[in-house]
Amino acid sequence: MTDSVDDEYEGHSAMELWLHDLSVDSATRVAGGLMIFIGSLLGLLLGIALISANVGEVLSGQLDGSDGVADVNGIVSTALQDSGTGGDPAEGVSVSIIDSQGLVVGQDQTDSGGRFSVKDIPRRDSTLMVEHPGNRTVEINLVPGDHAQISVTLTPGEGVDKIDMSGESHLAESVLIGSLVAAMTLLAGLAGMVGGLEAYRGDRYRKTWWLAFFGLWSRGMLFVGPMFILLGMGMISLSRDQFTDYAGD
DSSP states (O other), X not given: OHHHHHHHHTTOOHHHHHHHHHHHOHHHHHHHHHHHHHXXXXXXXXXXXXXXXXXXXXXXXXXXXXGGEEEEEEEXXXXXXXXXXXXXXXXXXXXXXXXXXXXXXXXXXXXXXXXXXXXEXXXXXXXXXXXXXXXOEEEEEEOTTSOXXXXXXXXXXXXXXXXXXXXXXXXXXXXXXXXXXXXXXHHHHHHHHHHHHHHHHTSOHHHHHHHHHHHGXXXXXXXXXXXXXXHHHHHHHHTGGGSHHHHHO
């Protein structure tokens, strides 16, 4: 009997024998499941942290300290004329921010490059008013902070040009995407943790592998969580013959 066992492993390197010992040791499968569980748990914690952010404050622009104000920046230029003139930066143009109560909450004048910047304006519905003698007044409805740069064109004449930019912000879409990413991170972490438990039980190899694969997308601590999961998946692959369904095949 001893001779037959020796003949079976004759010619194998020390590394091959060591890997074989690992593959038949249940501790390898359990350790792999534990690493998958820990890596996925880090991803689950990341998902909880992301999804617990109060997106309501972002969307409503509540005035809570420095988070409730924003700068309004832009550039004012003259309109192009039929003769090909115009399109130049307009210097000395009066720029005002008026709130919904009709109060002026910020003012500035454009510089030689036509640029203006009105600092620390409350994030609520406001009107940007651009006035300059000989040109039509421009009134833009907006929420400060929703637009990185506002471009205004001065047109010769009298009267008022009204523009509504209050509905052009992509902030809500950004928050929605962030919420979806947070939810996917949370679900991926949960899937990986279930995969770790499946590895511990040793019943379903393929289910364990796929759950661990989904757990990779939880991105716990950037690369730390996925690294743990990958190491665990390697151990699970090495000990796959220990799983009931795989051994049955």
